[in-house]
Amino acid sequence: xxxxxxxxxxxxxxxxxxxxxxxxxxxxxxxxxxxxxxxxxxxxxxxxxxxxxxxxxxxxxxxxxxxxxxxxxxxxxxxxxxxxxxxxxxxxxxxxxxxxxxxxxxxxxxxxxxxxxxxxxxxxxxxxxxxxxxxxxxxxxxxxxxxxxxxxxxxxxxxxxxxxxxxxxxxxxxxxxxxxxxxxxxxxxxxxxxxxxx
Amino acid sequence: xxxxxxxxxxxxxxxxxxxxxxxxxxxxxxxxxxxxxxxxxxxxxxxxxxxxxxxxxxxxxxxxxxxxxxxxxxxxxxxxxxxxxxxxxxxxxxxxxxxxxxxxxxxxxxxxxxxxxxxxxxxxxxxxxxxxxxxxxxxxxxxxxxxxxxxxxxxxxxxxxxxxxxxxxxxxxxxxxxxxxxxxxxxxxxxxxxxxxxxxxxxxxxxxxxxxxxxxxxxxxxxxxxxxxxxxxxxxxxxxxxxxxxxxxxxxxxxxxxxxxxxxxxxxxxxx
Numbered sequence: 464x465x466x467x468x469x470x471x472x473x474x475x476x477x478x479x480x481x482x483x484x485x486x487x488x489x490x491x492x493x494x495x496x497x498x499x500x501x502x503x504x505x506x507x508x509x510x511x512x513x514x515x516x517x518x519x520x521x522x523x524x525x526x527x528x529x530x531x532x533x534x535x536x537x538x539x540x541x542x543x544x545x546x547x548x549x550x551x552x553x554x555x556x557x558x559x560x561x562x563x564x565x566x567x568x569x570x571x572x573x574x575x576x577x578x579x580x581x582x583x584x585x586x587x588x589x590x591x592x593x594x595x596x597x598x599x600x601x602x603x604x605x606x607x608x609x610x611x612x613x614x615x616x617x618x619x620x621x622x623x624x625x626x627x628x629x630x631x632x633x634x635x636x637x638x639x640x641x642x643x644x645x646x647x648x649x650x651x652x653x654x655x656x657x658x659x660x661x
Numbered sequence: 662x663x664x665x666x667x668x669x670x671x672x673x674x675x676x677x678x679x680x681x682x683x684x685x686x687x688x689x690x691x692x693x694x695x696x697x698x699x700x701x702x703x704x705x706x707x708x709x710x711x712x713x714x715x716x717x718x719x720x721x722x723x724x725x726x727x728x729x730x731x732x733x734x735x736x737x738x739x740x741x742x743x744x745x746x747x748x749x750x751x752x753x754x755x756x757x758x759x760x761x762x763x764x765x766x767x768x769x770x771x772x773x774x775x776x777x778x779x780x781x782x783x784x785x786x787x788x789x790x791x792x793x794x795x796x797x798x799x800x801x802x803x804x805x806x807x808x809x810x811x812x813x814x815x816x817x818x819x820x821x822x823x824x825x826x827x828x829x830x831x832x833x834x835x836x837x838x839x840x841x842x843x844x845x846x847x848x849x850x851x852x853x854x855x856x857x858x859x860x861x862x863x864x865x866x867x868x869x870x871x872x873x874x875x876x877x878x879x880x881x882x883x884x885x886x887x888x889x890x891x892x893x894x895x896x897x898x899x900x901x902x903x904x905x906x907x908x909x910x911x912x913x914x915x916x917x918x919x920x921x922x923x924x925x926x927x928x929x930x931x932x933x
Binding site for chain 1: 674686689
């Protein structure tokens with residue numbers, strides 16, 4: 464189980480960090496989602512939350528493949544862009560999918576932590592989800608205004624939301640490593656074959 | 662239950678933001694792209710270009726690539742260029758020139774009044790489009806260069822406030838008979854001009870000047886039209902010989918975002 468948590472955490476790192484050399488992304492999102500899928504497929508046996516996260520991780524995986532063929536699902540909120548309806552809708556869809564992925568992972572960690580009496584981890588997972596949801600909802604609220612207004616004018620506020628979301632990503636990665644360490648020690652020292660009822 | 666209600670409320674607010682913005686976005690789209698209305702006079706001679714303005718939504722794929730006017734085969738258009746880019750719409754310009762090498766000898770003919778043009782689009786379609794009214798003066802070609810004009814240009818200018826002037830000087834005694842343009846009646850009070858002379862009346866002695874000042878006073882609705890008047894000042898020498906001096910009065914629309922929104926609203930109302 465420790466390995467499964469680590470896979471999800473490393474997967475998130477790959478999706479979060481872009482190290483480009485001559486335009487080539489050394490930590491490509493595709494590798495990140497393969498790791499997340501690998502980790503979630505093992506964790507989905509342990510809690511309902513991970514079972515929610517698994518199919519949406521597949522959707523993100525498909526979107527990442529689509530991006531390789533030129534499909535754009537990212538819009539800068541601060542560059543004063545005027546995206547078309549298709550791009551902005553796809554960006555919103557990708558964000559909703561990511562929020563559901565977050566919910567699934569946080570709910571899974573929280574549920575497992577409560578079963579094992581790890582209230583601190585459960586509480587951390589709960590609050591992480593609430594912050595992610597709040598910031599994601601604010602960005603989703605602001606996003607369609609780009610169709611009609613130049614949001615670059617309020618970039619400091621938007622930057623704050625985006626930075627907040629980045630911090631929640633980082634905290635989730637730490638939480639995943641921590642969960643792997645804590646839950647991996649229960650019933651079989653990190654064996655992926657173990658089963659824990661939910 | 663309370664949590665679900667909060668999530669539902671937030672989802673509702675986001676949904677309202679999306680629906681509202683989509684509605685506003687759609688209601689500010691032109692129902693169909695097309696040419697602005699042009700009220701233009703031109704001379705069918707080289708170096709007298711014509712500009713046709715075409716407005717389209719930024720996400721419209723179809724754009725004109727060429728224009729042909731059957732009555733003026735020597736008029737050729739340059740590729741489409743951007744005249745002004747706005748948040749949702751772009752105004753393009755097609756600039757046409759009379760090609761000197763395509764001109765053939767001709768005697769002066771009656772002016773042409775063009776209302777449609779054949780437009781070729783990038784999707785391969787060809788359509789006859791309404792362009793307004795273009796008055797084309799067809800003088801004799803080649804031009805008579807032996808004319809010894811009693812008038813010489815002194816200065817001219819125009820401003821972004823849609824005003825301009827032109828001052829000419831008499832080289833020998835002449836009388837200013839009047840100013841004419843085929844579009845003066847159409848424009849009415851929307852176009853004003855004044856004449857000031859150094860002399861007390863219309864008679865000019867050698868060295869005296871006449872200044873023609875003009876200004877466009879267009880209503881909100883007319884501001885999206887293209888205007889070019891050829892103001893022909895007619896001078897008569899004591900021996901009865903007539904000369905024309907032409908002053909170009911141009912107006913090209915550069916709408917603000919709110920003016921474009923008003924234009925879109927008007928077009929949408931017209932399409933209903």
